[in-house]
Amino acid sequence: MGRIPIVDVFPSVSGGRWPAKAYAGEVVPFGATVFREGHDAVGARLELRDPAGVVSSFGLGMIGVGIDRYQTVAQLSTEGAWAFRIRAFSDDYETWHHNASIKVPAGIDVELMFQIAGELFTRAGADGTRPGAVRTLFLDLAAAVVDTATPAADRLAAATSPAVVGAIEAAPLASLDTYSEWQPLNVERQRAGFGSWYEFFPRSLGASQADDGTWTSGTFRTAAARLPEVAAMGFDVLYLPPIHPIGEAFRKGPNNSLTVEPGDPGSPWAIGGAAGGHDAVHPDLGGMAAFTIFVEAANRAGLEVALDFALQASPDHPWVKEHPEWFTTLPDGSIAYAENPPKKYQDIYPINFDNDPSGIRAEALRIIRFWIAAGVKIFRVDNPHTKPLDFWEWLIGTVNAETPGVIWLAEAFTRPALMQTLAKVGFTQSYTYFTWRNTKEELEEFLDGLSHETAAFFRPNLFVNTPDILHAYLQFGGRPAYKVRAAIAATGAPTWGVYSGYELVENVARPGSEENIDNEKYEYRPRDFEAAEASGLSLTPYITRLNQIRNEHPALAQLRNLDIHAADDDSILVYSKYIAGEYTTSGRPDGLIVVANVDPHSVRETTVRLDVTKFGIEPGATFRVTDQITGDSWIWGADNYVRLNAFAEPVHILSVRYEPDPSAEAESLSPAATTPTATPSSDGTDSH
Numbered sequence: 001m002g003r004i005p006i007v008d009v010f011p012s013v014s015g016g017r018w019p020a021k022a023y024a025g026e027v028v029p030f031g032a033t034v035f036r037e038g039h040d041a042v043g044a045r046l047e048l049r050d051p052a053g054v055v056s057s058f059g060l061g062m063i064g065v066g067i068d069r070y071q072t073v074a075q076l077s078t079e080g081a082w083a084f085r086i087r088a089f090s091d092d093y094e095t096w097h098h099n100a101s102i103k104v105p106a107g108i109d110v111e112l113m114f115q116i117a118g119e120l121f122t123r124a125g126a127d128g129t130r131p132g133a134v135r136t137l138f139l140d141l142a143a144a145v146v147d148t149a150t151p152a153a154d155r156l157a158a159a160t161s162p163a164v165v166g167a168i169e170a171a172p173l174a175s176l177d178t179y180s181e182w183q184p185l186n187v188e189r190q191r192a193g194f195g196s197w198y199e200f201f202p203r204s205l206g207a208s209q210a211d212d213g214t215w216t217s218g219t220f221r222t223a224a225a226r227l228p229e230v231a232a233m234g235f236d237v238l239y240l241p242p243i244h245p246i247g248e249a250f251r252k253g254p255n256n257s258l259t260v261e262p263g264d265p266g267s268p269w270a271i272g273g274a275a276g277g278h279d280a281v282h283p284d285l286g287g288m289a290a291f292t293i294f295v296e297a298a299n300r301a302g303l304e305v306a307l308d309f310a311l312q313a314s315p316d317h318p319w320v321k322e323h324p325e326w327f328t329t330l331p332d333g334s335i336a337y338a339e340n341p342p343k344k345y346q347d348i349y350p351i352n353f354d355n356d357p358s359g360i361r362a363e364a365l366r367i368i369r370f371w372i373a374a375g376v377k378i379f380r381v382d383n384p385h386t387k388p389l390d391f392w393e394w395l396i397g398t399v400n401a402e403t404p405g406v407i408w409l410a411e412a413f414t415r416p417a418l419m420q421t422l423a424k425v426g427f428t429q430s431y432t433y434f435t436w437r438n439t440k441e442e443l444e445e446f447l448d449g450l451s452h453e454t455a456a457f458f459r460p461n462l463f464v465n466t467p468d469i470l471h472a473y474l475q476f477g478g479r480p481a482y483k484v485r486a487a488i489a490a491t492g493a494p495t496w497g498v499y500s501g502y503e504l505v506e507n508v509a510r511p512g513s514e515e516n517i518d519n520e521k522y523e524y525r526p527r528d529f530e531a532a533e534a535s536g537l538s539l540t541p542y543i544t545r546l547n548q549i550r551n552e553h554p555a556l557a558q559l560r561n562l563d564i565h566a567a568d569d570d571s572i573l574v575y576s577k578y579i580a581g582e583y584t585t586s587g588r589p590d591g592l593i594v595v596a597n598v599d600p601h602s603v604r605e606t607t608v609r610l611d612v613t614k615f616g617i618e619p620g621a622t623f624r625v626t627d628q629i630t631g632d633s634w635i636w637g638a639d640n641y642v643r644l645n646a647f648a649e650p651v652h653i654l655s656v657r658y659e660p661d662p663s664a665e666a667e668s669l670s671p672a673a674t675t676p677t678a679t680p681s682s683d684g685t686d687s688h
Contacts, residue, residue: 002178004088008033011456018424019184020456023193031071032086041094044070045087051080075583082185089174118146134167192428194557197497198235207524217284220294231301234547239306242268245275247314250346254523270347272317278367295375310382313349328352378407385414396426423458432460438473440573451562462489463497477600480646487651490546503539549628555579555590563614569606571599578615591615591656597644605643624661625654
């Protein structure tokens with residue numbers, strides 16, 4: 001404990017045990033709780049050291065009267081290892097200012113107050129680190145405040161003028177300097193925190209079925225034809241399930257059946273066969289040369305390829321013969337297969353990491369290096385929560401020390417402590433509980449927690465669906481549910497993801513399960529995207545617009561800036577995202593208000609109640625909002641009538657206009673603008 005107590009420094013992960021996280025361009029809050037004994041004032045500043053060793057200083061402001069919490073924000077633009085600490089001090093000028101503003105008007109200790117001020121200004125004038133003009137200002141004040149010929153009120157006004165206060169804020173008159181320990185902060189490339197993911201199975205793209213029922217697999221060449229379409233939707237990461245040879249033993253048939261017919265392709269996660277293991281490409285896809293060409297084509301289209309990394313093996317994997325010690329042998333002599341009761345995966349052997357830790361680590365590192373050399377710098381890791389966390393800490397740390405910028409997405413649908421600690425030990429992003437958060441109350445708690453409680457280390461990737469997960473909300477909510485989930489995922493977090501077929505509203509589940517019927521994990525699933533778009537049934541235009549909005553509005557590239565607002569209806573979710581102009585490339589502030597009807601079966605009318613200060617508007621002011629989906633525009637204030645028709649457009653994504661709007665004042669005073677009656681909009685919704 002230093003002379004001035006500094007506690008609860010943030011952002012900090014487990015007291016600095018692991019670095020806090022940020023990504024290039026992220027606006028990060030910094031602060032601490034700072035206080036001292038008695039009544040003297042304290043101040044605090046942030047000292048921020050960039051990867052080049054340059055230290056910048058920022059003043060901290062109190063964010064909660066009575067709780068001694070101080071905070072500022074800073075934008076981190078450079079990738080690398082940063083560090084920060086908090087400087088706390090006795091604020092001698094503010095202590096004097098507080099006492100003098102009470103005592104001098106009351107005629108108490110008047111000349112004593114000015115003698116103290118004279119000493120403070122003399123000290124400030126002698127400080128050689130201050131600009132010459134500021135030193136002259138303080139030295140002149142030191143003489144003026146003790147001049148009894150000048151009325152006390154005038155001397156007090158001179159000592160508290162804006163020029164004086166500004167100079168003090170720039171460099172406080174401080175004593176009893178105390179410093180926290182330096183805290184680590186790792187800033188990664190922007191894609192680590194902001195991106196749009198699309199998942200497809202290459203074998204389904206271009207797959208064809210003959211008249212006799214036999215299938216011909218799609219290849220990387222046929223899958224490449226889909227790349228421009230994925231890029232045109234605005235996605236920048238293409239995630240591929242495992243592309244390796246698939247085992248024959250205990251191969252699963254359609255819908256996870258144990259009955260397998262000749263030609264059934266099996267699950268890509270049953271890795272390994274006669275053609276090789278984790279460092280091989282399935283021959284049906286065209287082999288390694290075809291993969292290399294595919295990656296190059298994806299890059300040209302503006303897509304990074306993310307590869308699945310599943311540390312498990314089919315019974316036919318070369319590891320089973322070469323390293324039987326890497327698996328668990330049961331008392332009856334059989335090798336244990338993967339289970340997640342009641343699910344059984346007889347076609348997969350899990351790895352036993354305790355039998356030969358060094359051998360398994362060396363092999364995992366070799367595999368990752370192999371794929372990095374092939375042009376992959378993003379890995380979606382299958383079930384990382386079923387492997388030891390010290391293994392991941394070692395592997396991710398080793399790889400990223402060699403190759404900075406590698407991104408790791410954890411497919412960790414597991415307990416909070418385990419999911420969050422995976423993020424702490426190195427995972428860049430993680431799947432979340434988003435699938436199971438569907439009501440207004442659930443989503444408010446979920447989004448607020450992601451944006452504030454865990455943002456120092458946990459980065460969410462809000463996938464709207466996966467090959468494994470088709471929630472009842474999507475099964476029975478129809479097209480409106482698909483729009484709602486996509487809009488919230490795309491605006492609620494900087495990174496979101498879509499599994500192929502979502503745009504076609506594929507919502508039929510296998511009976512008794514939470515996954516699609518005729519699941520693509522076990523069979524070919526060619527889709528006619530072009531026909532769906534031509535018929536007007538595809539959500540491709542909607543998804544494309546969501547990604548356009550994300551790229552047009554820098555507020556959506558931030559994680560920690562989400563604020564929840566109120567609505568009188570229990571099914572209307574409201575939140576805003578805002579970034580100040582000093583942190584945008586245009587120099588203009590950017591604010592968005594999302595209003596979502598999360599009941600996909602209804603038309604809802606309600607009053608939305610906003611804390612407008614959360615997105616940079618003065619209390620009591622009116623402002624123009626424009627729906628980024630429909631183009632409709634309204635004048636809003638703190639309280640606003642909204643009608644959302646789930647069967648037309650269930651979500652408003654409203655941009656806030658900050659430039660002067662000549663029509664706003666007149667419109668806000670017109671009867672139509674002040675009366676709570678709905679104004680029909682072009683898309684069939686009513687909103688005012």
